[in-house]
Amino acid sequence: MSGWLVGLDAVLSPDAILMIVLGVGTGIVVGALPGLTATMAVALLLPVTFTLDPLPGMMLLVGVYGGTLYAGSIPAILLRAPGTPSAAATVIDGYPMTRQGKAGQALSISLVASVVGGLTGTVLLALFAPQLAGVALTFGPPEYFMVSVLALAVIASISAGKLSKGLVSGFLGVAIGLVGMDPIEGFPRFTFGTTELSAGIPFIAVLIGLFGVSEALTQIAGNRRRRGAERPPVGSFSLGRGWLRRLGPATGGSSLMGFLIGLLPGTGGDVASYFAYNETRRWSRKGSFGKGEPAGVASAESANSASTSGSMAPTLVLGIPGDSVTAILIGAITVHGLQPGPQLFEGAPDLVYGTMIGLVLMNLAMLPIGLLGIRLWPRLTAAPTTVLWPTVVLLSLVGAFALRLNLVDVAIALAAGALGFVLTRGGYPLAPMVIGLILGPMAESNLRLSLIISGGSLDWLARPIPIAVMAVIVAAIVLTKLSTRRAMATPAGTAAEETPKDRD
Amino acid sequence: MTAERRSDLGIAGATLALAAAIAATALTFPAGQQDGDPGAALLPLLLAAVLAVLGATRVLAPLVVRSAPPPPEADGGPEEEPGPVLPVLGMLAVGAVSVWAMSWVGFVLGAALLLVGGALLSGERRWSRIALLAVLVPPVVYALFMWAFELRLPTGPLEAVLL
Amino acid sequence: MHVRGPALAASFVLLAAACGPAADGGGTGPGGPIEIIVPYAAGGGTDQTARQLAAAAEDTCGVSTVVSNQEGAGGAIGFRTAADAPPDGSTVGVVSVELAMLAHQGVTDVTPDDVSGLLQYNFDPSALTVSSDGPYSSVDEVIGAARDGDGVIVGTSGAGSVWEFAAEGMAAEEGVEMTYAPFEGAAPAITAVLGGQVDAVTVSGAEVLPQVESGELTSLAVMGEERLDILPEAPTLREEGIDWVLGTWRGLALPEGTPQETVDELESCFSEAARSEQFTDFMDTGGFGVEYRGAQEFDTFMAEEFAAFGGDGGGDDG
Incomplete structure (x- = not known):
């Protein structure tokens, strides 16, 4: 209990509160811009946190994360261009609502559902994270190895519909992670004799390139073909009559599903929102899903918000990234000399409990800040892109440089941008690459540590947790595969039906 | 194909x-x-x-495998048929050149070069808008990183005057 | 005109305003600002100590200081930048024990010979620490178990790290074999000894202090010349009959070839800063061990350390 008081005390400082508000505000602006992902926003702001204390820095990034995830729905609803990957499922019902002149209502639903999903997820995180932390002390190299394999296996399920492409992307990420001194003996691998690469390719420079630069390149390439869409009226911003009864069950159920999926390392808001959307649709048996059903928007948005809290659990408790954003949050923690994991609960309770309380405040702050902007978005999303994307390239490169004040990192970001562009163009998802880049080294060092500690025997595989984790891996592959197949199949059908009409 | x-x-x-x-x-x-x-x-x-x-x-x-119908864009990628590759190569070149130039002309001029090049490659033809972009954004970013974030960006003759 | 680029920039400006109070430096003092190069990431132990020292030196040296983090290659990038800077006193590099180790590991060719020592401000010895519930309650028992071939597993903070060197050197001194498990940093190694995954760790005393105070871990010995104030119960290895001293150290250095009068001038004002109450208070609260050496002495010390890490038995000159 004292941890909570320490956390509350820490988070109620003016610095932390200010950072929450600034983070949410910045996140909403960034997330509302199509193509600027939560990952990119957090990666770009990471250098800023180096000069802040750990908790205010964490609050800034968490605020940006939450704000971005919510705001990704804004262009998804208004322009059919999800601002973030997590908002992809929001498009299915959100954009038809806009075409029907109900954009205002869709925006309001998305805001309220995001807040409710975020709060539900945070309560679940607060209830279960300390328990997970107790278990985590029993996690040694064998357990971490199995968990990292579990997370790598999830690449398969987030690549639904393009399995081999997702795997290629993931293993290319592992290949990038090979560069540098090997984790056990310090033997330099693939460094081409350079000093710069001996500590490996800095993954934040790769992230900035893969997401920021490559999206800008894609947009610049496609810019001349884009036409201004004609605009139906925005309509009323009220939630509509009987909203609690109509949207409540979908929002509650989707929040729970979103949290549980977020818990699995490697699955984030995008899978969560598809999953929850599909389950909601199955339970409701209404025919209006895919044709502007408000519950569809509520479901997708509450699920991706709740998954934010879910993915914080493995991050805080095990030091294992729940998704690419929390991977950067780990970087933000370690840069302060703190190691995420069970140690953090004892070493920095203000940070752990403060972060959880901060998540609640962040969601509460999102409501008024979101309402301030909600009438502005329909006007703002019509601005020129010829100015925007070059600015994004500039900020990405500055972000990569600021990381270590090293021009090599800028070159890496540019190269990663080119790689991301080619992969996107070939239909390869980028998220698996990030997962592979982070988890490849983790899997290797823990496998080799396990073998060294056991003197080369494989007895450690028979410990209870590795066996349990192996069972979870099998279950996760089967379940997420089944569910994403269902989730992907149906929206794909509806999207295809909508397409001809939308293009007119 | x-x-x-x-x-x-x-x-x-x-x-x-x-x-x-x-x-x-x-x-x-x-x-x-x-x-x-x-x-x-x-x-x-x-x-x-x-x-x-x-x-x-x-x-x-x-x-x-008989090719399945393409899944919806789960990655938030572009939905239209992809554009030409030439502007992308151009943008990469402009990025590399302007960053390289920064080490002797300073950040502000290098960034302005990058923005002008990027805007032109995006198809922007209104010079008033390009000029506004090139004049306003680099000094703001520079000031932000130097003073707010305390991170040193490359400094050239222009920055020396501004300081 | 409200375009989106400026909208994004506007939110950054807002952030800048918020960070305003933290934004100082950049003004030019009498001698021009001194750039202090930290070879590790912002926020780490080396960075924290260097920033505190830099702040204290602004008063004593009467110039503004700018800290820039040039991390990478285990510190080699930052060491190289500092060594190659113009030798006029405008650039000061933070150096650490890794400067004496990296060249031997083939990571880089930068050595203590490329810099001219200014002062040393820190020394943290390794502490041999075990779980309080575990089978070992003295250094002798650990060494004995290793001698009997019981496979003592020592967790370290990484391949080629100073703490791995500390464990290997102790074992070599006693002629026993141990198994070394390099984790990614000190914290996972400490977690592993808490969870019983490894038998002991050799990270610094300050790093295990919270767990030692809570009674979960016990430090059997420290590898310093003297006992640590923070771990008064733990004897030195020498008291236990093992002639082995090893720890990490931090200090400041100038590019080789800096004029002697500049070195003298900076040594006097930086050492005043290093002895200021502001700085020593910070070192105490942060658990960093204070050990001071002047320019001449530090130069000799770095050369000895470099030679020691190159040889087989080295490092025992503390």
């Missing part, structure tokens, strides 16, 4: 080449020194094998 398929084939080919290069290099790595350690070459060799299989799968994919 669509643009996507061409990129796909290119990526598959590069993956196969990468697999070969990784395997060839990893064979020269020393064995593990402690009991039980499989050594530095284990992961690279496994990875090379996996990449080789995956690369081959992508090359052969359309021949073996």
